[in-house]
Amino acid sequence: MKPDTASAEVSGPLARDERTGREDRPSDDVEVSAGFTRDLASWTHLWFSAAVHTALEIESEGDHDDPTGSTGRRYALSLVLIDAIRNVYRGSVGVLGQDHPGLTAFTEALPSMKELRDRLEHFDEYVRGSGRHQRNRPADGAVAMTFSRSFSGADGHTIVVDVRESSGHSQYEVDTGAAIKAARALVLTTVTKAALDGDQHRERCWLCRPELASVVRHPDMGTPTTRARPRKRGRSTS
């Protein structure tokens, strides 16, 4: 069976270059290590796909007859988006190593993502007000952690989470546009490192080439989003 998207490139010239080893690769057991790296990069690309599809759902117009339900749906999906983005980062650390500049750029682009992810991971403690960063917080009777608002902007959708912490009232934002942009840059660095990038990937993967999303309807897209996509590039839509 022919593999889809990035994994189709594993036997290309870049893969051979990778197997010959780079300076920062361990010199022993290179074949096993390269295989592991490719598998991990493929999983990382899959988590990126999950993030993109989730972001598209968050950014869709929602149900005008049920605005409360639409807002709840966005809050729920934002939990999934944050997990997917986190796993793009985790997979990339495994492929690139802890100190890679691509990871630094990701963290600088999404400075509060780690803090928010940590609080949501321990949501049971933070909702009770007993989270690690909530000790000795003022007893003001306010809800300890809550989704406070959600709004659309020029570059995606933003969701704001309020947390009452020891240092006061903190707000954390999930911006779908910024999150996907940073994750895309990181996943491209990761699949390149794993020798999974190549002409076929660059030509066909609309996840990594967002401009393709406006002209190609991917067969896995499923539920239509706000972005109308003709079925094939170049075909008349009239």
Ligand SMILES: [Zn+2]
């Ligand atoms: Zn891709």
